[in-house]
Amino acid sequence: MSVDSSQERFTGDPASAVSARHRPDRRWLTLVPLLAVLILLFVVPLCSLLADSFRGGQGFTLENYHEQVTSPVFWRAMRRTLVIAALSTGICVVLGYCMAYALTRVPRRLRGALMVVVLVPYFTSILIRSYAWIAILAPNGLVARTLALVGVDNPPDLVFNQTGMLIGTVQILLPLALLPIYSVMSGIDRAAVRAAQSMGASPAVAHWHVYRPATSSAVLASAALVFISTLGFYVTPALLGGPGDTLIAQSILVQFSNLVDPAGAAAQAVLLLLIVLLLFVVLFRYLAPSLSIGGTTAPARRGSAERHVRHERLLDLRARVLDTVLDVVGRLRLPILVGGWVVGAALLVTPLVVVAIWSFSDATYLIFPPEAYSTRWFADYFADDAWIDSTLLSLGIASASAAIGVVIGGLGAFGLVRGPRRSRVPVAVLVAMPMIVPPMIYSLGFFVLVAPHGLVGTRLGLVLPYVVLGLPFAVSITAAALRNLDVRLENAARSLGAGPLSVLRHVLLPALRPALVSGFVFAFLAAFDDVVVATFMSGPTAVTLPLRMFQDIKLEVSPRTAVVAVVLLGAGVIAVVLRFVTAWLVRAVRVALSRMGAS
């Protein structure tokens, strides 16, 4: 592989590489597959659509943009979207951080079980999860009934408003915030924290000054992931929001589907893209230094002495406030961590419990609690070849696209972090694009491009866009882990005579394993959970499972989709149990063999 040979010229600091060895640093070559995929499968289809947004009756026009920019509807939807995105990002990251940290401190065995809790929401369709939330949050729902038992008669309105939207969104995105942080945390050596504590720092202070900086890039990455994902949400806000709580994705969809105005929809998407990019540039500028990542800290501004003193006082005050807060948090760390898990687990699991109960319902509609129970919907599922085919198809397509995504994305992440500095920002922006661009818009561009070539309704036609959608996860999670991996480890291995493949096998892969695994998981889920791309790319002989579920529950709100969740969950549990059983068997056989050898 040409990619591996590039690492032959593997040296230390890229800046000194050229002068030191007179050999060019070719680590950038690992970026090639990533860039090729993104340009061919993403930029090209999008550009054709982008061109549309400037197209009017007579050639080039800015009319589509003018119409959006002057529309109060667009700005209201945009403002609402940004607020919801910011709120859900905040909640997800704080909860995710607490939960990830708690995960690193619990015994290994428990970790597996808790990990299942984190991934549980992905086992079923977004639609039925939303219906479950309605059953839980509605005025006659679980929460209200529980509150009534303890004497609260007028519970707050929890659904069909922005609160409901927020709850549904957080449930879907919490794993997205948690896993990248966890993958970095699990690689941190706690010796430094213990050292700080042994020198007198309180646990919270030691955490803040020693542990937190090491996780800051992961926090930023997961915040970005969550924020951007929220922008594309359509189904959950539509079902859980109130009348008029339109978000930008819905607005784009109305423009596209109801007004049949692809140019206007493309213009909205482009404007969304610009606003998000601008936001990121500004945030990164101000956040990056204080999080001690990225570029250099801004040089202190020169000012009058008085201002300087005031500045000092402010800093002093900030430090004192921080200390007090840290002290409180430190004392309360156990309740905070446990509380975080209780809240998080409740958010993640409760809808799935409702869904699981529904799957055993005898009714044709979703009534909670069901009046009668039966397994007839399971019989229905297993008797229907179409459902089984779709399940297998989706598993295959999602695995294939995630595997390709992790290989290309892993290499790309290496090139991004260890490669030339100049390419970092443009490449990072390009990688983030598939997440920022609403899937509706991207799918449309891709569809128009490949439809004449007979790719619609084929497996390949589904795998290709899913690779693109999975790449941002694979790259950003791996890159976050790589940034925290000391480059000197690789250099040391090199200097001890390790070849590039050896470095990859003995240094990079072991250290990056949690990140690669979570990258795979997310790329898998991005494909396994998708309805939008499938809408365009499915055909009579290739209907993905989410699309089938979406269609089914859209037409007839029956417990059939709930069954899918339980079946997948059951399959997952069986796989985990099988793994433990085989591991136990292997160990038992090995022990027996060694005893035989000894005797």
Added chain:
Amino acid sequence: MRISRKTVLGAVVTAGALLTTAACGGGGDEAAGASSAGTVVVPDPGGDLGKAMKQAFFDPFEKQTGIDVVLSPGEFDAAVVLTGVKAGAPAFDLVNINGAVLQRFRDGAALEPVDYTLWKAGDRDKISPVKAADDAVPAYYISVVPAWSTAKLGGQALTSWADFWNVGKFPGKRTLAPGSWGAGGATFEIAALADGVDPKNLYPIDYDRVFASLDKLKPNLVKYWETGAEPIQLLTGGQVTVASAWNGRVAGAQDKGVPVASTWNQSILQYDNWAILKGAKNAGNAQKLLAFMMEAQPQAEFAKAITYSPANSAAFDLLPEERAALLPTSPKNVASAVTQDYAWWTSPAPGTTKTNEEVAIERWQTWASK
């Protein structure tokens, strides 16, 4: 360490294998055309409607001709289907298109003319109350009706859209289809009728009156429903007491023992059209299927399977009276119904380059986002 490396390598090998399978399986779509008499691809509307079509139209047609009817459960989104036609790869051969959306297909020159030479003599003239066009044939009639939960309202019954607005007499939350569907959920007509507009003067829609009427309902409006099944689900789950819903959904729920009821009074009559897409791979078979479906006998079978009205009025001769009474265009029910005027919805709005529907959607977006 060894295990971890193996796992990773294993994952890569698995990935490779899966990719190969995926790539090799890529040609699978051609397999559908294996049958000797050929195929015809139709979108599967699913649910009760899908079952009714299969039972009344597709199964008998397959038996009679040997042509395979392939039901494709792809999302029927007009914009997506139109894009497919423009790209030269229509996803379906024969489609059922909502009355208000049909014009977009005409504007996009996306329809094949219907071959009436294949039709049984006299069938074309029996298509009513809306006539069969050169490129599209009304498929069936459905109604948007006021529906309510009998569990919540007991013996009380609504008799008009004004009652729908009357929260004092019929307490409880409400749900309507979003006006961003334009004519789709009939929400504009409903709001106007509720405010006392005479059905004869419904068009052109008086937006100011419509939105003033909606403003009155808004405090009691829980949400807009997004799918046909949702209003029934909200009624069943007790989140709303009164909802606008399609008559077939209400009847389907009643059959399943769900405590809901509806009235034909001021029901809003809508219809879908059958049409053949330009460039359809199996256009010939699609013409044959269309001719078969519009015969009186299959039309009657369809109306027996689901409470949607047949487009061929001769089918009423083959239906028992009690069944006819459940259908939107039976003489008694249609008397108090308002037929949605798709011609108005698709005509250009005065003083703009847009259609009335586009203007309505834009005004709705502005109102709803407040």
